[in-house]
Amino acid sequence: MVIALFSALNWAVFDFLRKRLASHYSAAQMSVIFSLLVLPAYIGYWLVVDKQLPSSAYIAPAIASGILAAIGSVNFIQALSLGRMAVILPLLSITPALAGVFAWLLLGEPLTTLQSILIAAIVLASFLLQGGRFSFQEPGAKQVAITSFCWGLCIVFDKQALQYSSLSFHAGFLTFMVFFVNLILLRPQFKNQNFRAHWLLWTISSVVFAVAVIFQMQALTEIQPGLVEGLKRAIGIVSASMLGMWFFKEAISTKEWLMISVILCCSAMLALNSGA
DSSP, X not given: OHHHHHHHHHHHHHHHHHHHHHTTSOHHHHHHHHHHHHHHHHHHXXXXXXXOOOOGGGHHHHHHHHHHHHHHHHHHHHHHHHSOHHHHXXXXXXXXXXXXXXXXXXXXXXXXXXXXXXXXHHHHHHHHHTTSOOOTXXXXXXXXXXXXXXXXXXXXXXXXXXXXXXXXXXXXXXXXXXXXXXXXHHOOOOTTOOGGGGHHXXXXXXXHHHHHHHHHHHHHTTSOHHHHHXXXXXXXXXXXXXXXXXXXXXXXXXXXXXXXXXXXXHHHHHHHTSOO
C-alpha cells in the first residue's frame, strides 16, 4: 500500500507539472512527447536489467490493456478540446468503482464490504469536489464516459498481464500503444514549437511520470486494482485543490473542505484496510 500511495503522489505531482506545460502545448502534443521521452527509459531498463521476454499468456491481456489505454487517452484528449471541464471531468471519479467491479468479475478479486463503502465514499466526495455536475448533453461528455470505462478496465488487464511480464516491458508496451494510436488518430502538429524553451519542465515531468507508472504497476501486483485507482484519484483530486489554493490563489469553500476531509479520512482507512 505504501507503493500505491507513493505512485498516487507522483501522479498528483505529474498532473500539476502537466498543467504548467498545458499553457504552451496542446494535450495531443504532450501525450506524444511524454511517450517519446519515457519509452527509451523503459526499453533501456528492460534491455540492461530484465532482458526476458514475457510468456505467451501475456499477449491477450497486454493487447487488451494497450487498446483500452490508447482509446481512453484519445477520448480524454478529445474531451479536453470539446467540453467544459467543470461539467465533464467529475465522471472520471467513478473510475475506481469500475476498476473494483471489473477486478471482481474478471479476476475473482472482490473488495471487502468496508473497502467498497470507502471507495464509494471517495467516488461521491470526489464527484462533489469537482463540481457535482454532469450532463451527457455536454460536448465531450461521451468521450469522458468512454475514458472512464476504458481506464477502469485497463488497469485490471494490467494486473493480469503483469503476472507474465516484467514491469519495464509492460510499461514500454503500453507507452508504445498509446504513442502510436495518439500519433495516428490525433495527428498533433509540431511546427513552430520551441520545445527546448521548457526542457527542464519536460525532463522533470517525464521522470515523475515514469516513476508514477512503474510504482502503480508494482502496486497492482500486490493489491486490488480498485484500491490502486481509488487512492490515485483521491490523492490526485485533493492535491489539485490544495495546489490550486497555494500556487494560484484559488478559494476553497466550506463544502469543498468538507469533501477534502472525507476523501482524506476514507483514503487513510482504505490504506489501513488494504490487506497489504
